[in-house]
Amino acid sequence: MSRIVILPGDGIGPEVAEEARQCLAMLSDHCGLGLTFETHDFGGAAIDAHGVPLPDATLEACRGADAIFLGAVGGPRWDNSPERPEAGLLKLRGALGLFANLRPAGVVAGLEDLSPLRADLATGADILVVRELTGGLYFGEKKLGEDEASDLCVYSRAEVERIAHIAFRAARDRSRRVTSIDKANVLATSKLWRKVVTEVAEQYPDVALDHMYVDAAAMALVTNPRRFDVILTENLFGDILSDELSVIGGSIGLLGSASFGSEGPSMFEPIHGSAPDIAGLDIANPAGAIASAAMLLRQIGQPDLARILARSVEEALVEGNRTADLGGNARCSEFGARVRDHLKRALVRHDAHLELVAMNRGCCG
Known part of the structure; x- marks a missing residue:
């Protein structure tokens, strides 16, 4: 069982984080991973709710997690705040010792x-x-x-x-x-x-x-x-x-991307910003968020499922599913759904492969 703390954050962060969460939940349910998800305020959303970008409760939840997933943080709405949303991200990286960022x-x-x-x-x-x-x-x-x-x-x-x-x-x-x-x-x-x-x-x-x-x-x-x-x-x-x-x-x-430290939980996030101009329109590209979820799977010891999820994103793109940033008209939710369609088919093939391997081992054992 792995405890995943989700920080939806600001702008398009909640939208793309939800598509990634649904992919992880599908894999967890199908493969019995026992992933649990909990959501906490962070960034500008936390400033609005608590007056600071990184509330103590959010930091403690992150410290106790097996992995952290971040949507996006920041936006001009908080330009005049005493502390900007991005300050919460720097504090979180420092508090968790996340010194290595892999992109x-x-x-x-x-x-x-x-x-x-x-x-x-x-x-x-x-x-x-x-x-x-x-x-x-x-x-x-x-x-x-x-x-x-x-x-x-x-x-x-x-x-x-x-x-x-x-x-x-x-x-x-x-x-x-x-x-x-x-x-x-x-x-x-x-x-x-x-x-x-x-x-x-x-x-x-x-x-x-x-x-x-x-x-x-x-x-x-x-x-x-x-x-x-x-x-x-x-x-x-x-x-x-x-x-x-x-x-x-x-x-x-x-x-x-993935951010690691010497010990404790790692954090996974798309490298894009919060894009507040398109927030709530269901037109953001969730591919980077889902790719980050694949990196999360590798970190918690599921490299095969990580490859399956990353490949499902690529297959959805190759078959022509493109969001607005790629010149297409697919909705954020539609793209996530297409990825999960490919994921379902890939899991069927994966199960069949595992069954064949088990049969061969039985025959040869």
């Missing part, structure tokens, strides 16, 4: 037409961004005056080492290539970053490492995306580059 992206076979890049550039692109999540400018000391402001960027050796190990281990399950992104020709933190990553790489002789400045990487992502396998980078660069990378596949609405 896979690429071009799915059969969906090359979604990419704004030429087919010869986009085809076969498959990249994992490993982003450090609890250091750098986002968490450094901030000063804001009438005529001057500053943001402190700090990284320690230990912070760089732990995220580098995540990237190199991930590369071993892929094409065994890590590209570390920094700005070591200008920034002191990047000089340390490059030095420490190079030292960590010595422990992974089977993984190739190269370094690239962030400006050059930004260009290479749209001119030669296949040169990358695993991208390792710090907080701000990872935020920007992974959003740029989302364009390659056709829409930021397609991508999911």
